[in-house]
Amino acid sequence: MSAEPSLDAIDLTDASVWEQGAPHEWLDRLRTNDPVHWHEEPDGPGFWALTRHDDVRRVSTAPLEFSSYVGGPLRLDPPEDGLGQVRMIIIGMDPPEHRAFRSIVSKAFTPRMIARLEDSLRAETARVVAELRDRDHCDFVTDVAARIPMWSISELMGVPEADRHRLYELSHALIDDQDPEVAPTPETSTEASIEIFGYASEMAARERAHPSGSLTNVLLDAEVDGRKLTDIEFTLFFMFLIVAGNETTRTASSHGLLALIEHPDEHQRLVRDPTLVPNAVEEILRWEPPIHHFRRTATADLRIGDQPIAAGDKVLMWYAGANRDPAVFDDPHVFRADRSPNPQLSFGIGEHFCLGANLARLSLRLLFAELLQTIDDIELRSPPRRLHSNLINGIKEMQIGYRVRPSAG
Numbered sequence: 385m386s387a388e389p390s391l392d393a394i395d396l397t398d399a400s401v402w403e404q405g406a407p408h409e410w411l412d413r414l415r416t417n418d419p420v421h422w423h424e425e426p427d428g429p430g431f432w433a434l435t436r437h438d439d440v441r442r443v444s445t446a447p448l449e450f451s452s453y454v455g456g457p458l459r460l461d462p463p464e465d466g467l468g469q470v471r472m473i474i475i476g477m478d479p480p481e482h483r484a485f486r487s488i489v490s491k492a493f494t495p496r497m498i499a500r501l502e503d504s505l506r507a508e509t510a511r512v513v514a515e516l517r518d519r520d521h522c523d524f525v526t527d528v529a530a531r532i533p534m535w536s537i538s539e540l541m542g543v544p545e546a547d548r549h550r551l552y553e554l555s556h557a558l559i560d561d562q563d564p565e566v567a568p569t570p571e572t573s574t575e576a577s578i579e580i581f582g583y584a585s586e587m588a589a590r591e592r593a594h595p596s597g598s599l600t601n602v603l604l605d606a607e608v609d610g611r612k613l614t615d616i617e618f619t620l621f622f623m624f625l626i627v628a629g630n631e632t633t634r635t636a637s638s639h640g641l642l643a644l645i646e647h648p649d650e651h652q653r654l655v656r657d658p659t660l661v662p663n664a665v666e667e668i669l670r671w672e673p674p675i676h677h678f679r680r681t682a683t684a685d686l687r688i689g690d691q692p693i694a695a696g697d698k699v700l701m702w703y704a705g706a707n708r709d710p711a712v713f714d715d716p717h718v719f720r721a722d723r724s725p726n727p728q729l730s731f732g733i734g735e736h737f738c739l740g741a742n743l744a745r746l747s748l749r750l751l752f753a754e755l756l757q758t759i760d761d762i763e764l765r766s767p768p769r770r771l772h773s774n775l776i777n778g779i780k781e782m783q784i785g786y787r788v789r790p791s792a793g
C-alpha cells in the first residue's frame with residue numbers, strides 16, 4: 385500500500401483545485417494531522433492554514449492579536465499603494481477605528497431594518513421565480529441567483545434600476561479577477577474599479593442634490609470622530625457594499641439549489657415541511673461557504689492551540705475546513721436540511737462578523753420557500769461551471785431543467 389502523499393504536497397492556493405470543488409480530503413487531512421499547518425506559497429512568504437472550528441473562532445474573535453489592518457483580509461499582500469486603500473475599508477480595519485466605521489452602517493442592517501425590506505424583497509423574489517413558470521429550463525445563476533442580491537443591495541443603496549446591470553458586471557469583474565473568463569486581463573478589474581469610482585461620485589452628487597434617505601445618503605452624512613468621510617472613504621465603502629452584497633448571496637443561492645439537486649431526499653423533506661427552510665439555509669451555508677477564506681496577520685508572538693505563531697505571520701481561516709470539523713458537527717460530510725444546532729462559520733465570527741448576514745439569511749429563506757412551491761423534479765442539464773478562484777466559491781453557470789408545479793398556477 386502506498387503511503388499518503390506528504391502534507392507539503394497540499395496546495396490550497398491553487399485556484400484550479402477549488403474550481404473542482406472544495407478539496408475536503410485535503411482539509412480533513414490537515415485538520416487531523418496538522419490543524420495549524422505551515423503552508424508554503426509560490427507568491428509569498430507562506431501562511432498558517434487553519435482548518436479547525438475552534439481555531440478559526442479563536443483568531444477571528446481576537447482582532448487586536450490577529451489583525452485585519454496589518455496586511456489586509458486577503459492572502460496576498462496588496463501592493464504598497466493598495467494597502468492604504470484596503471485599510472480605508474471596514475474589512476481592513478482593526479478596533480477601535482473599525483467600530484466607528486462599522487457603526488455608520490450597522491443600523492441599516494439590524495433585523496428590524498431588514499424586516500422592513502421583507503415585503504418588497506418577497507415580492508421581488510416571487511416576480512423573479514414566477515418567470516420560471518413560462519419555461520422548463522434556465523441558467524439558474526443568471527436568471528435567478530444573480531438578480532435578487534443585486535436588487536436588494538441596489539434598493540438599500542438607492543441605485544436606480546437603469547444602472548444596476550452595469551454595476552453588477554463591474555462588481556463581478558472586480559472580485560472574481562482570478563478567473564480569466566470574468567477578467568481576461570489584469571486591466572479588466574482595474575478598469576472596473578475606475579468605473580465604479582466614477583459611478584460612486586455620480587451617486588454622491590445625485591444624493592447630495594436630492595437626498596433619498598438611502599444607505600448612500602447615510603454614508604454621505606456620517607461622521608467619524610467629528611468629521612465626514614473623505615471622498616475616497618465614501619467611494620470605497622460604497623464599492624465594498626455593492627461587491628459584498630452581490631457575490632456572496634448569489635453564490636449561496638446557486639450552491640443551495642445544487643445541494644438540493646444532489647440530495648433529492650433532503651429536497652423532498654423540505655417540500656413536505658417548509659418550516660425547515662431556515663435550517664436548510666444554515667446547512668447550505670455550512671456545506672458550501674461562499675467565501676473560501678479570509679486572512680489575519682499576527683501582531684505579536686502568539687499561539688494558536690499548541691503552535692507558536694510569530695509576529696507578522698499570515699494566518700488563513702479556511703471556512704470549508706471549520707464547517708466540517710467533526711469536533712463540532714456530527715457526520716460533517718452529510719448534508720442534513722434539518723441540522724440543528726448549526727454553528728457554521730461562513731459569515732465569519734467576532735469583530736468582522738458579516739454585516740449583511742440578516743439580509744442574506746432573509747433573501748435565501750424567501751428564495752428557497754418560493755422555489756419549493758414553484759418548481760420540482762429539478763435536474764442539472766450540464767455540469768455547473770464553477771469560478772476559477774481560491775477566494776470566492778462561485779458558480780458561473782448552472783443550466784437546470786425542471787417541472788412547474790401545477791399548484792403554482
Ligand code: HEM
Nearest residue numbers: 474475628629632633636674730731732736738739740744
Ligand atoms: C451568504 C452571503 C454572505 C456571506 C457568506 C458573507 C460572508 C462574509 C464574511 C465571512 C465576512 C467576514 C470578513 C472577515 O472576517 O474578515 C463578511 C463581512 C462583511 N459582509 Fe458579508 N457575506 C454575505 C452577504 C453579505 C451581504 C448581503 C452584505 C451587504 C449587503 C455583506 C456585507 C458585509 C460587510 C460590510 C462585511 C464587513 C464587516 C466588517 O468588517 O465589520 N455581506 N461577510
